[in-house]
Amino acid sequence: MPIEKFVTLESTYIPLPIENVDTDQIIPARFLKATTKEGFGKNLFCDWRYEKDGSPKKDFVLNDPTYSGEILVAGKNFGSGSSREHAAWAIAGYGFKVVVSSYFADIFRNNSLNNGVLPVVVSEPFLNKLFECVEKDPKTKLKVDLEKQSITNLATGDTESFEINSYKKNCLLNGYDDIDFLLSIKPEIEAYEKQTVKF
């Protein structure tokens, strides 16, 4: 189904300076029993976010009103583990449009892009600076420009460029998805099938 177009975003951000955040933390397995894509946002980081009785844990960053924004900035190697796309639905459902880290697991990166969430890889120093800045001033903003493939820390003015292949970039800029594309080349797929040997 069509995804939301993404061109630029200027927003405050929420820091999560933990490394190797895996998809079991992003959305624990017990929430995978749904048969639709709705409603995952409220269970994002569930076990870190809520006490057993369902009350919010005070010390978890999503429960801290000091921090807000549509960008999540996470420690190295974000999204490893299970291939569950529910992790991307939870991130998107919560309202994040961009996730910044110095490293993403492959499947998570793909899943995010397929759901209109842009994963931005930055260098370690840039990432550490982001954690520093937001600690000093929670209202620090980031600017992400997909067209230019650049990310700017508006507190320091530091800018880095990030990679995204031009196909995925076009999909996001225009808000269309892979299935639309694949369905449009069905004759080529059928031609491929005819020329391959099947056992």
Next chain:
Amino acid sequence: MAGKTLFDKIWDAHVVKSIEDGPNVLYIDRQFVHEVTSPQAFAGVKERGIQVFRPNQTFATPDHNIPTKDQHLPIQEELSRMQVATLAKNCEDFGVTQFGLGHPYNGIVHVVGPELGITQPGMTIVCGDSHTSTHGAFGAIAFGIGTSEVEMCLSTQCIMQPKPKKMRINVEGTLKPGVTSKDIALYIIAKLTTGGGTGYFVEFAGSTIRSLSMEARMTLCNMSIELGARGGMIAPDEVTIEYVKGREYAPKGEAWNKAVAYWRSLPTDTDAVFDKEYTYKAEEIDPMITYGTNPGMGVAITGNIPSLDSIDKASHKTYLKSLEYMGFAPGEKMIGKKVDYVFVGSCTNGRIEDLRMFADAIKGKKKASNVIAWIVPGSRQVEKQAKEEGLIEILEAAGFELRQPGCSACLAMNDDKIPAGMVAVATSNRNFEGRQGPGARTLLASPLTAAAAAISGVITDPRSIN
């Protein structure tokens, strides 16, 4: 021109179209489907008003959510029951073969595919599950995909994929007694870390790998995803061909001969070049166990938890958080730690050889009274074979019970949850926080190490129990 790798040969033969500075349109030979990651994909196909493009290249089995007791009764928990029912309905609506609950071929998707001969060398195989890498053991390109890609594959039998880089990991020499392919996997992940393979597709090679049985190869490829790799694979050889031969969905007659000739052409050319290459010695690998909350946090069972000064300063916070969750401290030794649960099963170590290995190790001994053990076969066929081979009697005599097949405590979506704070030695593949139930503490190990823990009640070197 340099030769081609096993990976290149299969990948290149499946590219329908390449998009400039973009992904390839990759043709998929087989898709496996289970109940958890497919409902939204089938719903998408329905919404678009189209059909499943190649239903006879798609196979489904419910596994993640199903109980491992009383499978003949309706599933108690409503959401699980609904997901399993939704899978059955979707398969029926779209003409997809399903091995439903109670079917003699039901089981964990990555156990079922190989044992039925659906998995074959030279194929591209996907499933909405990261441990699809298991099927790479046959010399196939097999990897996990997200639900959007499940929908792509249902709709067009293709997915969009950038070509990953290539890594070869060689293991040479003879394994020491008591060391299994699970230990090889945990050893490599401890060396390279859980991010060490990111962006790569791994080929496992070398004399040690060639000497492994098909099932042991599956265990290793299964864990390749825990390196962060897109997948792992092993070149097909006589062991592979012998394993596939005669299985339900394997090619027959003239087609078999043609297939075998093709499979023999797949191994990596001697002059092929990899983007990265590592070599390990089999003799240096000991039985391994994890102590932390990712599969890379593993040590030789006789070893100690790394002290704080051996850890990179920037990672101290994460490291201590992980150990705190486990209830361990830096520098402690692993041997002798108390164990509350033992779980033998999953797509990593839930095949017949694993059950045999476990049964052999506990034969004539008794389960420790402080341990609760769940022995869960990977499929109905594994269960059947365990019965035929008399493994059940051995287990029962030692105080163990064989449950019914499914993913079970590997991810604890059903009732098989390890209670908070309890320590479980598990033959599965992930020790993340809460993976086996909220607050559960998981130590990953081989079936032999699980057996040693189950009969002694504490972490024990499997080489010391016989």
